[in-house]
Amino acid sequence: MRDFWQILVKFFTSLRLTVVLLALGIVLVFVATLAQTDMGVWGVQQGYFHTFFAFPKWHGTPVFILPGGYLVGGLLLINLISAHLYRFRLTWKKIGIQLAHAGVILLLVGELLSGLWQEDYQMSIDTGQTKNFAESYRKHELAIADVSDPQFDAVVAIPEQLLTRPGNLDTQGKLPFRVVVKGYWPNADIHGPMMAPGLIPGASLANRDLGATLSLTPVATTTQDNTRNSPAASVELVGPDGGTLGTWLVSPTLDLFAGRPQTFDFGGRTWALSLRVARAYYDFSLTLRKFSHDLYPGTDIPKNYSSLVQLKSAGGLADRDVLIYMNTPLRHEGLTFYQASFANNDQTTILQVVRNPSWTLPYVSCLLVAGGLLVQFGMSLLGFVSRRKSAAP
Amino acid sequence: MPSIRPLLLLSAAFVIGLAAGCRKAEVTSYRAPKEAPRAAAPAVAGPSSPSMPSAMASTPMPTASGADLKWTVPANWESKPASAMRKATFVIKGDGGAEAELAISALNGDGGGEQSNLVRWRGQLGLPEISPAEVAAGVTRFEAGGLKMVVADYANDKATPPRLLAAIVPVGDATWFFKLTGPAALLEREKPAFLAFLKTIKAP
Numbered sequence: 001m002r003d004f005w006q007i008l009v010k011f012f013t014s015l016r017l018t019v020v021l022l023a024l025g026i027v028l029v030f031v032a033t034l035a036q037t038d039m040g041v042w043g044v045q046q047g048y049f050h051t052f053f054a055f056p057k058w059h060g061t062p063v064f065i066l067p068g069g070y071l072v073g074g075l076l077l078i079n080l081i082s083a084h085l086y087r088f089r090l091t092w093k094k095i096g097i098q099l100a101h102a103g104v105i106l107l108l109v110g111e112l113l114s115g116l117w118q119e120d121y122q123m124s125i126d127t128g129q130t131k132n133f134a135e136s137y138r139k140h141e142l143a144i145a146d147v148s149d150p151q152f153d154a155v156v157a158i159p160e161q162l163l164t165r166p167g168n169l170d171t172q173g174k175l176p177f178r179v180v181v182k183g184y185w186p187n188a189d190i191h192g193p194m195m196a197p198g199l200i201p202g203a204s205l206a207n208r209d210l211g212a213t214l215s216l217t218p219v220a221t222t223t224q225d226n227t228r229n230s231p232a233a234s235v236e237l238v239g240p241d242g243g244t245l246g247t248w249l250v251s252p253t254l255d256l257f258a259g260r261p262q263t264f265d266f267g268g269r270t271w272a273l274s275l276r277v278a279r280a281y282y283d284f285s286l287t288l289r290k291f292s293h294d295l296y297p298g299t300d301i302p303k304n305y306s307s308l309v310q311l312k313s314a315g316g317l318a319d320r321d322v323l324i325y326m327n328t329p330l331r332h333e334g335l336t337f338y339q340a341s342f343a344n345n346d347q348t349t350i351l352q353v354v355r356n357p358s359w360t361l362p363y364v365s366c367l368l369v370a371g372g373l374l375v376q377f378g379m380s381l382l383g384f385v386s387r388r389k390s391a392a393p
Numbered sequence: 394m395p396s397i398r399p400l401l402l403l404s405a406a407f408v409i410g411l412a413a414g415c416r417k418a419e420v421t422s423y424r425a426p427k428e429a430p431r432a433a434a435p436a437v438a439g440p441s442s443p444s445m446p447s448a449m450a451s452t453p454m455p456t457a458s459g460a461d462l463k464w465t466v467p468a469n470w471e472s473k474p475a476s477a478m479r480k481a482t483f484v485i486k487g488d489g490g491a492e493a494e495l496a497i498s499a500l501n502g503d504g505g506g507e508q509s510n511l512v513r514w515r516g517q518l519g520l521p522e523i524s525p526a527e528v529a530a531g532v533t534r535f536e537a538g539g540l541k542m543v544v545a546d547y548a549n550d551k552a553t554p555p556r557l558l559a560a561i562v563p564v565g566d567a568t569w570f571f572k573l574t575g576p577a578a579l580l581e582r583e584k585p586a587f588l589a590f591l592k593t594i595k596a597p
Contacts, residue, residue, distance in 0.1 A: 150427070152425065153425050154422070155422065156420060157422070159419070162418055172420055214478070
């Protein structure tokens with residue numbers, strides 16, 4: 001037993017492991033950079049870095065296995081920490097090296113936490129419009145809302161992941177009826193009623209509203225930066241007495257075609273049903289006062305993009321104007337709003353909304369590494385200078 | 394020699410941290426103020442691309458709501474009620490119960506683009522893939538009533554329906570689609586009428 005631990009400790013504290021891991025890290029970054037042309041930034045992050053194993057593909061087929069970012073980073077972290085515990089001695093002479101290593105450890109931990117905690121959303125606001133929610137890039141949700149109240153909608157949001165398996169959905173008693181998933185497609189085109197090979201007729205997926213008259217083609221999912229998947233699902237609602245209320249085809253494409261959400265009446269209330277981009281609601285709102293798109297005089301070359309927004313919290317604690325522009329985001333309640341894009345003839349701004357509780361860690365770790373190196377080299381320099389002085393005739 | 398325990402503890406903390414960090418998908422409920430209806434479709438932007446988002450095949454597009462076009466149809470074309478997705482639908486009856494359908498729809502912007510619509514239609518008819526240049530060369534282009542029209546005529550005996558005769562017409566900031574599908578013989582008979590019909594189309 002003791003021998004086994006000795007071997008383990010020797011393995012995890014060895015400098016060879018560090019070198020191998022750093023080399024693997026270089027290979028991983030190189031292969032992932034090549035893969036980015038096909039998969040986009042987000043796809044590569046998920047497929048190469050936020051995973052234990054990566055499977056690089058050549059024309060769609062995996063060709064070999066690489067240790068993923070979590071495995072390389074995690075082993076490097078254990079390697080560094082155990083080297084500190086078993087090989088290094090905590091002495092004043094080596095304090096700089098210790099500090100620099102602490103910085104690297106913090107950097108690795110920070111990257112892990114970012115991967116686990118970071119949420120990316122986008123908020124697109126028209127000039128004069130007020131928004132208190134942002135929308136996800138990739139995630140979708142089935143929103144079932146009681147829209148009877150003239151001022152508020154009571155929304156129950158079911159994440160897309162729960163729709164992937166057919167059967168009864170557990171809505172935790174939040175709805176007066178049961179939701180049964182009949183079918184799910186992660187990315188699908190919605191077509192008119194015309195039948196053609198490969199199309200699934202809507203009549204086999206829905207018997208209520210628009211879906212029954214349309215048809216659907218499943219298509220390959222995308223992870224590219226500028227495209228989105230448009231999922232579709234066939235959903236049956238069953239009343240408390242076991243009687244069916246009907247089956248609906250839901251998809252973001254279908255809602256846009258129709259220009260309205262699909263609605264139905266149940267229990268004397270009106271309900272809306274839609275599969276939409278997942279939303280995150282906030283207890284403050286942003287109103288776009290002005291979006292500016294400045295060009296260098298006499299050219300079409302963009303000089304600056306900026307959004308002047310009014311930030312207003314629900315409780316009235318905050319009410320101020322903020323200018324968001326390149327590299328100067330708005331930070332509020334743990335969220336960061338970056339100027340990301342624009343649309344609609346400069347009438348709409350698109351802000352990237354990021355929640356990352358560990359965003360300060362990379363800054364702290366860089367300071368630690370820089371400070372550590374300064375101390376270490378400074379001490380060597382001082383020692384060298386004083387030795388030279390004493391050696392001088 | 395320090396004990397092995399810190400190493401073990403750290404490894405365990407790493408694994409537990411990973412497990413705890415993975416959030417579970419949960420059903421949520423909340424009250425949200427009603428939204429004012431929006432005219433424009435939400436644009437799709439890359440996470441960090443400071444450029445204009447472009448229309449992609451996977452991006453949903455709303456039916457255009459601009460002013461309608463005016464046209465004259467032959468007497469044998471039967472009008473059917475318009476639906477949410479369609480501006481108009483006509484049914485053309487042939488011999489022996491044969492039936493062709495003309496679907497007219499309009500989408501905002503370029504409606505996904507001429508090229509991708511032509512490729513999609515070829516795909517629907519099960520036609521082999523050809524190069525973009527060949528797709529572009531295989532259509533007829535003309536101008537009528539001040540509108541630029543692109544007409545495609547695709548056929549495949551094995552497909553249902555076996556023939557498609559379609560026109561793509563950009564009007565203002567929308568794109569109109571005139572899609573006639575049905576049996577090959579019936580479409581052959583109606584092709585002159587369809588082309589004549591296209592020439593009657595007028596923007597408001």
